[in-house]
Amino acid sequence: MGGTGVFCSEQKKEQVVDFFSTHKVAASGVSLQRAQDAIDDCVQLRAAQGPKLEHWAGEQGVMGHSEGGDRGDSPAGRRLRSLR
Numbered sequence: 001m002g003g004t005g006v007f008c009s010e011q012k013k014e015q016v017v018d019f020f021s022t023h024k025v026a027a028s029g030v031s032l033q034r035a036q037d038a039i040d041d042c043v044q045l046r047a048a049q050g051p052k053l054e055h056w057a058g059e060q061g062v063m064g065h066s067e068g069g070d071r072g073d074s075p076a077g078r079r080l081r082s083l084r
Helices: 002-006 010-022 029-060 075-082
Strands: none
Touching: 002 029, 010 029
16 A cells, blocks of 8 residues: 555546545555655645756756757656656
8 A cells, every 4th residue: 555655646646545445455544644645745746846847957958958969868857757
């Protein structure tokens, strides 16, 4: 159940809640609440910091072409694009 807290979207949170509403797990109430809280924290952090991170990454050339080559296909560039 602890792995459910790694999601970072309202859609995934709803899927977790729906799943555990229909697939009852003994003594899972506290764990489910913690997972929901972790997802909410991530969603809020992404909303607050995502635009700033994208701006910074653009300045660093992580999101596109730069003189040093195309770093947009770097692991960092791919991860940033996945956060959109």
